[in-house]
Amino acid sequence: MNASPGRMEFHVVARRVDAHGSRAECKEASITLDTDMQGRADAFNPAELLLAALSACMLKSIERVTPILGFKLRGVEVQVHAVRQDVPPKLESIDYVLVVDTDEDDRRLTLLHENVRKYGTVFNTVAPGTVLTGSIRRA
Known part of the structure; x- marks a missing residue:
């Protein structure tokens, strides 16, 4: 195939x-x-694997776009929190914070976040099925 x-x-x-x-x-x-x-x-249990995949997707998106944007950073951390409902079982919400160690200005930080949200495969697969919210901040 x-x-x-x-x-x-x-x-x-x-x-x-x-x-x-x-x-x-x-x-x-x-x-x-x-x-x-x-x-x-x-x-990792299945829900944690999904959150790890979402985190890895965001990190990979950052690796992909930083050279294109000429964005300089020293490190990135992704913090993800989800809430599971029981009936029917599903993640009803996922919230994340991207913590970027950078000297780039706020406009460039926002641009990086927009690119992560726009081009992430797992991000764009998960987003339509749950409430997915997040923010980006400087370390």
């Missing part, structure tokens, strides 16, 4: 290890998944 021009494809395989966890593999990487009904502290 090959992607058509202008499209990318992704492939992940996840397998149950036992009643306490599972393993996902992609390329040469693997990650332990918290699929234990009691939870486990040493692995």
Whole structure:
């Protein structure tokens, strides 16, 4: 199965290890998944994986656009918080803060945030299905 021009494809395989966890593999990487009904502290549960994917998407977007914008930074942190509703089970809201260590002015910081919101694959997949709000600030 090959992607058509202008499209990318992704492939992940996840397998149950036992009643306490599972393993996902992609390329040469693997990650332990918290699929234990009691939870486990040493692995991400599915909701946390989604939030980690959203965070990684924002960080990757920043890596992509900083050279284009000539934006100088020393570091970035993404803080994400979500609220889960029980019935039906879903994340009803996700809030994030991008903390950027930079000397760039506020206008450029806003421009960086606009680019993150506009061009992130996971961001744009999650946004229509939940209340996704966030801000950007200087470290």
